[in-house]
Amino acid sequence: MHRMLKAESSLRPSSLEQVRRDSSQEQLQVKLCSGSCHAEQVLQTLNSYRRSGTFTDVVLRIEGQEFPCHRATLSASSTYFRAMFGAHLKEGHQDIINIQKISAPTMSLLLDYMYGGNIVIQEDNVEGILELADLLQLSKLRDACATFLEGQLQPGNCLGIGRFADSFCIASLREKSRRLALERFAEVSRQEEFLGVGAAELGGYLSDERLAVPREEVVFEAVMRWVRHDAAGRKGALKELLQHVRLPLLHPSYFVHKVETDGLIRGAPDCIPLLQEARRCYILGHEVSSFRSRPRRFMELAEVIVVIGGCDKKGLLKLPFTDLYHPKSRQWTALSSVPGYTKSEFAACTLKNDVYISGGHISSSDVWVLSSQLNVWIKVACLQKGRWRHKMATLQGKIYAVGGFDGFCRLSSVECYDTFSNSWATLAPLPQAVSSAAVVSCLNKLYVLGGAVDDTTNTDKVQCYDPEDDKWTLLSPTPFYQRCINAVCLEDIIYVVGGLLSTIFSYDPRSDSWQEAATLPGPLESCGLTVCGGKVYILGGRDEHGEGTDKAFTFDPASGSLEQQPPLQRCTSYHGCVTILQHMSR
Numbered sequence: 001m002h003r004m005l006k007a008e009s010s011l012r013p014s015s016l017e018q019v020r021r022d023s024s025q026e027q028l029q030v031k032l033c034s035g036s037c038h039a040e041q042v043l044q045t046l047n048s049y050r051r052s053g054t055f056t057d058v059v060l061r062i063e064g065q066e067f068p069c070h071r072a073t074l075s076a077s078s079t080y081f082r083a084m085f086g087a088h089l090k091e092g093h094q095d096i097i098n099i100q101k102i103s104a105p106t107m108s109l110l111l112d113y114m115y116g117g118n119i120v121i122q123e124d125n126v127e128g129i130l131e132l133a134d135l136l137q138l139s140k141l142r143d144a145c146a147t148f149l150e151g152q153l154q155p156g157n158c159l160g161i162g163r164f165a166d167s168f169c170i171a172s173l174r175e176k177s178r179r180l181a182l183e184r185f186a187e188v189s190r191q192e193e194f195l196g197v198g199a200a201e202l203g204g205y206l207s208d209e210r211l212a213v214p215r216e217e218v219v220f221e222a223v224m225r226w227v228r229h230d231a232a233g234r235k236g237a238l239k240e241l242l243q244h245v246r247l248p249l250l251h252p253s254y255f256v257h258k259v260e261t262d263g264l265i266r267g268a269p270d271c272i273p274l275l276q277e278a279r280r281c282y283i284l285g286h287e288v289s290s291f292r293s294r295p296r297r298f299m300e301l302a303e304v305i306v307v308i309g310g311c312d313k314k315g316l317l318k319l320p321f322t323d324l325y326h327p328k329s330r331q332w333t334a335l336s337s338v339p340g341y342t343k344s345e346f347a348a349c350t351l352k353n354d355v356y357i358s359g360g361h362i363s364s365s366d367v368w369v370l371s372s373q374l375n376v377w378i379k380v381a382c383l384q385k386g387r388w389r390h391k392m393a394t395l396q397g398k399i400y401a402v403g404g405f406d407g408f409c410r411l412s413s414v415e416c417y418d419t420f421s422n423s424w425a426t427l428a429p430l431p432q433a434v435s436s437a438a439v440v441s442c443l444n445k446l447y448v449l450g451g452a453v454d455d456t457t458n459t460d461k462v463q464c465y466d467p468e469d470d471k472w473t474l475l476s477p478t479p480f481y482q483r484c485i486n487a488v489c490l491e492d493i494i495y496v497v498g499g500l501l502s503t504i505f506s507y508d509p510r511s512d513s514w515q516e517a518a519t520l521p522g523p524l525e526s527c528g529l530t531v532c533g534g535k536v537y538i539l540g541g542r543d544e545h546g547e548g549t550d551k552a553f554t555f556d557p558a559s560g561s562l563e564q565q566p567p568l569q570r571c572t573s574y575h576g577c578v579t580i581l582q583h584m585s586r
Contacts, residue, residue, distance in 0.1 A: 043116025046073055050115060058085075059096045063104040066096070067111060077114035079137040102135065103128050113141060121148045127164070134168050146173045153180050155187040159197055182210045189222035195229040199237040202226060206244035212298035216249040220259065227264060239270045247274055248281030248293040249301060255282070285352040286579060287394045287441065289489055294534060295581065302328065303532045304582045306355055306370075307539060307568070308348055309338045310528075310575025313548040318342035322370065323569060324582070327532055330566050339368050339377040345436070345526075347392040348576030351399055351419065355578055356380075362388050362407040367417070372580050381422045385413050391439035395446050396467060400427075402448055405435040410453055414465070428470045432461055438487035442494050443509050447475075449496055452483035458499075462507070476512045479505060486529035486577075488536055490557060495536050500525045500544055504536075504555055504562075518555050518562045528577025534558070537565075540572040548573040 049055050049070070056068035074081035083089075084097075099107075106128040113119040121129060121144060130145035149161055150173055162177030181188050182205065188194055205211060206219060213219055223241045227234045242265075250259065255278060265271050274292075281293045295301045305325040311318055320342065322335040343360025350356070355370040363386035368377045383401055390404025390411070399417040401424070403410065412433035415424045430448060437451025446465035453459050460477040482499025489495075494507040495517060501524075506517040520538070527541025536555040542548055548571035554563050 040116055043073075046070060047112070047115035047117060050111070058094075060107065061096055061098045062102055062107050065104040067107060069111065073115060077138065080135060102132055106132050110136065110138070110141070114138075121145055123152065130164075130168065142168075142170075146170045149173055150176055153177060155180070155184050156191045156193060158188060159191075159193050159201075163201075178205075178208075179210070181205060182208055183212050185211055185213055185222070186218045189218070189225065194222070195226060197226070199234070199240065203241055203244055206241065209297060211296055213296065214298075214300050216246050216296075216299070217251070217254055220245050220247070220250060224262065224264070231264065235264055235268065238264060238268050239274070242271055242274050246292040246294070246296070247278035248290070249295060249299070250278070252282050284394070284397045286350050286581070287397070289442070289492060289531075291491075291534065297328070300584050301581055302326065302584050303579050305530055305532055305537060305539070306335065306576075306578050306580060307528060307572065308355065308357060308370075308576030308578075309343050309346070309360075310540070310572040311344050311548060313571035315542070315546065315548065315573065318344050319570070319572065319575070321570075326582075326584075327537075327565075332569055336370065336375050336377055339379070340366060344574045345389045346576065347390050347401060347404075348578055349392040349394050349399060350578045350580055351394045351397070353580050355576075355580065356392065356399055356417075357576055358383055358392060358401060359386070359388050359390055359404065362386075362405070364388060372582070381417070381424060384415055384424050384426060385411065387411055387413075389435040389452075391437060391448075393439045393441045393446060395441040396444065400439075400441075400446055400465075402439045402446070403430055403434045403437055403451065409433070410435045410451075428465070428472060430463055431472050431474060432459060432463065434459060434461075434463075436483040436485070438485040438496055438498070440487040440489050440494055442489040443492055445509070447487070447494060447507075447509070449487055449494075449507070450478050450480065450482050450485055450499065458483050464509075475509075476514065478507075479514050479516075482525075484525040484542075486527065488529050488531050490531045490534070490536060493557065495529075495555070495557070497529050497536075497538055498525045498527055498541065506557075517557065518560060520553065520562070521564075524549075526574045528572070528575055530577045530579045532579045537577075539577055540568050540575060542573040547571070 050068060053068045056070055058069050058071050060067040060069055071085050075085050106125065109119055109129065110132055126145050126148055130142060133141040133145060153161060153176060158177045158180040162174055162181065165173035165177055223245055227238055247255065247259065259265060260275060277290060277292065295303055305327065307323050307325065309319050309321065320337045322338055324333040324335050346357050346360035348355065348357045353372050356367065358367040365383040365386040367380050367382060369380055370377050387401065387404030387406060390401055392399055392401050401415045403412065405411065410433040412429040414427045414429060416427050417424050432453065434448065434451030434453060438449040440447050448463040451459055458481040460481045462475040462477060464473050464475050480499060480501060482501060485496055485498035487494050487496045494509065496505045496507065502520045502522060503516050504518040504520065506515050523544045524541040528539035530537050538553040538555065540549055550567040550571045552565040552568055554565055
């Protein structure tokens with residue numbers, strides 16, 4: 001016998017988990033493990049007992065139908081029943097328990113599942129199973145229903161499934177439903193289900209930065225389709241929803257023929273400011289500072305940055321390059337080279353999506369415009385006064401050339417360019433002549449910040465020009481005395497970078513107050529500064545050692561964060577840096 005056991009112990013039948021020898025008593029011990037097959041057999045036996053009413057100790061009454069069950073089995077499967085039978089609840093001691101607002105057929109399916117049987121989830125029962133699984137706290141079954149619904153997602157049902165998931169706090173299903181609705185919004189907005197969403201829910205989709213549409217016309221038509229479905233009851237939400245439509249991005253012809261002539265919009269006076277903003281954008285271009293003029297992330301239209309000329313790392317060579325940078329793809333494209341003679345410390349700005357530059361050396365009066373559609377430089381009317389180290393800015397559809405240096409002294413003269421007449425006109429001079437100052441338009445006024453008053457002295461003055469009166473006034477001074485600085489306006493706040501400062505300063509024209517906005521890793525001057533995608537881009541510049549850099553940063557005023565970006569193609573300083581719109585199909 002001993003030899004037989006020894007020989008057969010190596011065979012290890014499936015029911016033997018372990019055979020070991022007790023060293024003290026020289027006896028073999030066998031540990032028997034029943035395994036999953038045994039557990040399934042027990043559950044199947046209990047299920048047959050349930051169906052025959054054998055050994056059952058509680059009855060669930062649902063929609064008039066009675067289900068005899070075992071308290072122990074229900075408690076082992078469901079924390080809901082475990083809490084009911086284990087706590088001092090009156091239901092826990094009743095022989096018959098009434099459960100309201102659930103389906104008897106669905107309960108029958110779940111009882112089979114809890115007693116070890118299979119359950120088939122399909123389109124016509126998933127909603128009921130999920131509701132009951134959530135009530136009875138059957139987490140695995142609840143998750144299985146969510147997985148099934150994820151596989152059923154399509155443009156025709158994603159909004160409803162999203163709301164269903166939200167009601168049961170199923171975060172993953174809710175997020176996948178929302179993502180599909182955003183990524184395929186054009187299709188979703190044409191579905192019957194779309195017409196049943198609430199105004200707040202629709203506004204949430206329209207304001208989401210992940211909304212993917214090729215053109216803004218898709219968004220406008222979706223809003224008007226939703227409103228017209230119940231015009232009497234929904235026209236009150238028209239203004240709220242149109243605020244999320246980026247009307248300035250509509251084609252001007254579409255805006256005139258489809259938007260301004262729409263009867264519902266014409267009958268809503270509170271929508272007029274939105275129409276006026278769109279008209280200003282068509283006339284003034286990128287000058288209008290509004291999020292509604294900013295392309296959506298996935299549109300065929302996108303904001304891109306143009307970097308023009310500048311100096312090399314040592315400041316010895318003047319660069320002829322004009323390059324376009326797409327922040328989303330982080331790719332560079334070469335544009336037509338800087339025209340004419342080599343330039344440095346010239347002025348650059350945009351007007352109606354074209355790029356203008358002027359000056360570039362002492363007494364230079366040349367002005368060139370880069371057509372964004374044709375990618376060619378065109379020479380336009382010369383400045384009345386040759387200038388260098390000046391700045392240009394656009395204000396109310398015109399270009400202003402401010403201050404500078406003529407080789408002998410700083411200039412206080414100011415000129416204004418009219419594209420219709422292709423001519424420059426002289427305006428009221430600056431109160432204080434400056435060069436290498438920051439010049440920016442904001443809230444329909446022109447601001448000249450800091451700058452050099454002679455070879456060794458800088459100023460802290462803030463000089464403000466009102467085009468309505470052709471007058472300059474002095475405002476609260478800057479917290480610094482610097483030259484070689486630049487400024488941009490974003491959401492009616494001015495941001496200033498440069499002057500070998502490590503701090504980004506912000507200025508609020510409405511309160512005439514200054515603040516420190518962020519800190520750079522090191523001091524910079526004569527860097528490129530522009531607004532793109534709702535962020536301030538800081539490109540290149542010169543460090544405290546006088547060397548050009550290829551470093552790039554973005555500053556996000558909304559979060560106050562500064563992030564380093566991929567470097568420029570080359571070390572560059574004293575360059576032009578502007579933002580334009582581009583159709584990505586080109």
